[in-house]
Amino acid sequence: MSQQAGQVGEAGAGTVADGGRCAVYLNPMAQRRAEFEAAGAGLFARLALADGVEAARALVVASEGQDAASRVDLLVIDLERFEQSIDLAALGELVALRRGAPVLLLCPCAGAAWVPALMAFGPASYAITPIEAPALHQAVAGALAAAGADGADAAALRDLLALRTRAGQAVRAAVDSQDLGERLCRALADWPGVLHAALFHLKPDGDLQLDAQHGPEGLSLATLLGRSHGLLQAPLRHAFPGLLAAATGELALLDTLGQAGEPGMADTLRAHGVAMAAGIAIPADGPGMARGALSLLFERARPLSQEDFATLLDVAELAAQGLHGAELALENEQLLARLTYISTTDALTGIANRRHGEELLEKEIRRARRYRVPLALVAFDIDRFKAINDNFGYPVGDVVLRSVADAARAVLRSSDLLVRSGGEEFQIIAPHTSAIDALKMAEKIRLAIEQAEVPGADHVTVSLGVAQLGEQESGDSLVQRVNAALARAKRAGRNCVELAMQ
Structure with a gap:
């Protein structure tokens, strides 16, 4: 599916031949609805296209109590052009209305924060856009197969608990922001499936820097991004999830590297065994830009569960606390040094008093x-x-x-x-x-x-x-x-x- 905008149209329905599946697709842009209908050819016997939440809700409600042939098997919410600050509650109610029935979220890379936010209302699968037809068919099949499946298994939950524990230990043991970054990166890189972890830190002067990274020899983000400082002006700031997350304050995710639209970056990451990339914003204390971001590069593409997202967001919160503590410690050291200077130095000549x-x-x-x-x-x-x-x-x-x-x-x-x-x-x-x-x-x-x-x-x-x-x-x-x-x-x-x- 392309991301070209189209005019908003009325809710409608199109029919394609298949084994009897029924789906509702929701997006406010007419061109997006037409593109999905074309890309989804062969997937559904009946496909209803909704231009708004109320239209989608009416279609889902109307199917309840119907026979299996009339029931909505899959709700597809294409989040392009929706605003989380405005539409989250309405879309969340729509997910909750499904009561565990299959929901597929199509989410832009830079808007991946939608996924855990909507998962909080009910089970949902997701795919990152733009997405080609074969990948869309696979995502639909995965969403239908996931219906009624249990959440993360016991081993996965133990891994997440271990990650939280290691991150907490890293924050408590760190002596400064550099040490914190190195400890957190090692903790994240120990999470099964993670090939490389990095921490980007927004300094008080507004310079986004690569504070720390941990991964295989030869895989260096400083080399990939062309620099380790001034990263808000880096050429790949719009494409690399870690930089996107730091710049926007939102979760960013590439489940296929080609989605970034930067073939050179994708080829370099693939050459180092990377298949998927995520950026998790480190929240600020209040309004303003994020403190930075955590960057994760995975050795294989896999869907992240609600528990995965929750853990990563918890680790980002721990990172924020650790960076805040390190910044306070540095400010205290600087203040103490200033007080010591004032108390021991002659103000006029700059020599000892x-x-x-x-x-x-x-x-x-x-x-x-x-x-x-x-x-x-x-x-x-x-x-x-x-x-x-x-x-x-x-x-x-x-x-x-x-x-x-x-x-x-x-x-x-x-x-x-x-x-x-x-x-x-x-x-x-x-x-x-x-x-x-x-x-x-x-x-x-x-x-x-x-x-x-x-x-x-x-x-x-x-x-x-x-x-x-x-x-x-x-x-x-x-x-x-x-x-x-x-x-x-x-x-x-x-x-x-x-x-x-x-």
Whole structure:
């Protein structure tokens, strides 16, 4: 059957020769009804074509209580052009009206969410459209044969229970979204019949990414789709069920790969042993796009039962909870990092503030004592900083502070720690550094700051004091000695370095 639209017509009936079966076909488009009548030639002795739910209901009700020759053996609901938000209740009542008698749902790939929704009203078989005549004949025969059959057998139900259990364990054990995706994919790939499983995740910035996949070596969705990021713009976004589900928030299903209209994709999947593909949207917390989708590739085509659909939707809910938890954990980590940064960093210069500097100094003193290595402390402040503020204004004073911090940071080693210890006062904690080496470092800093260009102000200079930690010295004592050396540098005429006395 093609998917070309036609005009809505009146309910009618057409008759074809066969062994006495009677069917009702429902679709609002006249062309779809005509195409089904042609494609179904030889399947039914009597075929009634209904253009609306009420017409189909009247035909089904009229057949009740009739003899076997007049009874409707099969109700075919072609869901093309029906809207789930509008028509679900009416179509569900029509399925319920059958009381278990055969119902066949013809459902577009991107609208496969119809299937579990209508199965909730009563037993139904389904086939994905577009569908060729031989496949349609097989679907009709399957729907008629399924009448009165029991649901999933005990082994299948045990497999579904095991899948739910593994998915729950994956969510509980995951440490982040990447780990969650890998664990869920392994759990899904263990479901009998699944060849490959993948998780697509819509990131907060709107980028749909392939977070994880599990399957045979050589079958890579990144290769098939041509990318692992920006998948909402991928060329196969309209055809691959996993991407369709993520983009639409709905279940997507291909029970034959050719239905996607992408021969290259179908050939590639067949070459890897794939016969059927499904995409299950991972629901969002509220309005808006789905969080992503689960992708399943099956090694053989088979109808999914109501229990199968329910389990897959449950797993998608678990995935949503897991991703939500991972996102909250990441937000908490980022918030904690931000709070830590704010509480330990000087906002103006971006270096450690005084309180954090005191903690760092005590930490380095303990380390120096433990490993018996030298530790030096350098203290410096900006010469005549009050005059800079008075002459050029406080905004320029802020620029001077940032410029001095940047100039000092540029000549320090990665292991050295720069601290703003007061208004225009700074310290450098220098691990593994003796007094002699610290004097050389201080002289480099003095020269770098003297030569630095300061926008809006004259060149600035600093005075520096240097001290090496004594064998039994406390942090307070070290700070007092280095500040005394700094004071001597000021008295000596500024823009110079003084070594602290032991």
